[in-house]
Amino acid sequence: MKKRKRWLAFLMSAALVLGLLSGCATEQTPSDSDTAQSTFVFGDTTFNAENEEPDINPHNTYSGWACIRYGVGETLFRYSDTMEIQPWLATGYELVDELTWKITLRDGVAFSSGRAMDGEAVKECLEHLIEVHDRARSDLMIDTIAADGQTVTITTTEPRPTLLNYLSDPYGCIIDMQAGITEDGMVCGTGPYIADSLTTGEQLELKKNENYWNGEPGFDRVTVLTISDGDTLTMALQSGEIDGAYGMPYASYPLFQNDDYTFSSTATSRAFFAHMNFESTIIQDPAVRRAIAMGIDKERFVRDLLGGNGYPAIGVYPDNFSFGGDAVTAREYDPDGARAVLEAAGWVDTDGDGIREKNGQTLTIRWLTYPSRQELPLLAESVQATLGDIGFEVIINSTADHNSIRVDPTAWDVYASAMVTAPTGDPAYFFTTHCLDSSAVNNGHYHSDALERLATELDTTFDTDRRAELAVEMQQILLNDDAFVFCSHLQMSMISQSDVEGLVAHPCDFYEITVDLKPVP
The missing domain is CATH 3.10.105.10 (Dipeptide-binding Protein; Domain 3)
Structure with a gap:
């Protein structure tokens, strides 16, 4: 991947504060050795408090979108390319009656904290979600949650045909409540990347989850930069200071419609x-x-x-x-x-x-x-x-x-x-x-x-x-x-440098930084 010195100089000249905040995953400060690692730098116009995404805590307003988009969190079920429900952290479910759903969890999944994802962990996460998140509480209408090994049984207060759909909403990312949520909105999820540091409205630093359950992540590190100005985003991708972009101005599209870049649209x-x-x-x-x-x-x-x-x-x-x-x-x-x-x-x-x-x-x-x-x-x-x-x-x-x-x-x-x-x-x-x-x-x-x-x-x-x-x-x-x-x-289109593959636009607009994102061999 290309060097980032000019981009960092630009950020400093714009008087952006790049203080690194401590997260639950690690307290390591990136060192000179990090420059030898493969790094993907992603520019996004929407990751900010203006869009109710000040952090990556899925239990905070719409921050679940950042949690799931950037590969930190995953949900029990997810959407296929045709918007059909399919298992993710769960392997299946049984509708016991109109009020009762028995969900079977996947074996061998761990949070970035090291804790195994089991029924009790999911129960703790969902109970905290409906306690603090008004929209989730209204959507899910959960009455009780019972955990037994790798199963979770959810009882709703009234018939909820869309329960699995709502559990697939970004606020449904399963996080480790024992590891906690930091004051800065950092969480421990099950995704391919682990949050290292976060500066609201500026940048998020991620590192590879070496113990990810569903394959090996393609990059050692990922940097997500909030770049709200479309012209700045355009110049950053043109110059190679970033490797991929979300929210590119339409007027800039012709600049990237050549063999140096990859478009994914849906x-x-x-x-x-x-x-x-x-x-x-x-x-x-x-x-x-x-x-x-x-x-x-x-x-x-x-x-x-x-x-x-x-x-x-x-x-x-x-x-x-x-x-x-x-x-x-x-x-x-x-x-x-x-x-x-x-x-x-x-x-x-x-x-x-x-x-x-x-x-x-x-x-x-x-x-x-x-x-x-x-x-x-x-x-x-x-x-x-x-x-x-x-x-x-x-x-x-x-x-x-x-x-x-x-x-x-x-x-x-x-x-x-x-x-x-x-x-x-x-x-x-x-x-x-x-x-x-x-x-x-x-x-x-x-x-x-x-x-x-x-x-x-x-x-x-x-x-x-x-x-x-x-x-x-x-x-x-x-x-x-x-x-x-x-x-x-x-x-919607995602644009990346031609030496990157796996940055794919999805109809639900949830999944961006995934395990499939990697350098072109």
Whole structure:
């Protein structure tokens, strides 16, 4: 692998703090001998507190994504390339009855701490998870957990058809609770790499797990660098200062479409979408919500601003899902129709300045978003232009501080974000996290009696065909209410130097640094 001196010089010149923090795996400070080891350096735009990933502790907000992506943690079950559940740390399960799941664990797996992974260790991990993680507690609905050797029996408070799906969520990474979670969010998992040090928002240092249960990791060390600026990420990969990249700007793709680099791309359910704030007086007007939905040019956004690296969204899920976009109907881009809707509702431009008014209030929308997902500022600019043409004033606030702002319903009208809407391969995930009274991130405080009733049925329905039917009905309620506007789904790409293999894009966007990542022989 190439030398990193220029990259470290860049970091120092940018006044980044690279203090190394002590982790549970080792207290060793990298020495000169490390330079002889094979090292993979990975640039990622999303590993930061802005995306609720300040560390690698899966029991902390969304930090499980970093834990599983960077090869530290693994879950009991995982997803195949076709998003089907398959065993991972578990070898199988038995559905004893609608409330009881008996899971058999894999023999011969140990944590990086050296402790064997058995039923008691899994029990301790899951019990702590549901104690401290609100979303996991709501998703899993665990009543009791019993351990017996290499089996774990989980009893839920009510039928939970999606239990295995939720156990495969990144928060389900099995970690050694006896080794503990450090103040800096370091954990001991079962993955191919062991966390050495972590500086939030800057870098994570990993070393090979010499005792990994599922093969030999391909690199001695891995460095994950948080590089939020797309131009900096581009230059780092071009110069060879990093070996792979996640979140590369689309405008930079042509620079890497040659034999010096390897592309891995896949369609995902990651959606870029807008939440309507039902606490906002202006958004409470159905005509305003409808006009916004009709005033966003999704085709142009994908074609011109994303360079075709995605596809326009209709509903929550992409077309290749059985409950996806083709099954529902959304507002089409229709600026003339949007103007007519606003006119009929009394929103008119009385002073000729191009902005409509009603009862002395201007048609001003405060559009909140964030920059670490490069697509979101582009979406904001596109929306500002197309909604401006029909009489809106759109004030954009693209800030890394969006998480503290979105919880204040007086501070925004529309919040644009990105998420993988079906990371578990099941339709329930988006609704339970975003749309219900009990949802952890129902940012706009949306409520629908009909949606709540269908969600209750979905929670207890084991039949997959019926689950798909319910997902279609529930999406249509959201679209009819203009509660959300789904703009596009992502064609996700990973780019690596040609002397690296095994950096592969996955539809669920979970698995990045794996045991298969290695230098080309």
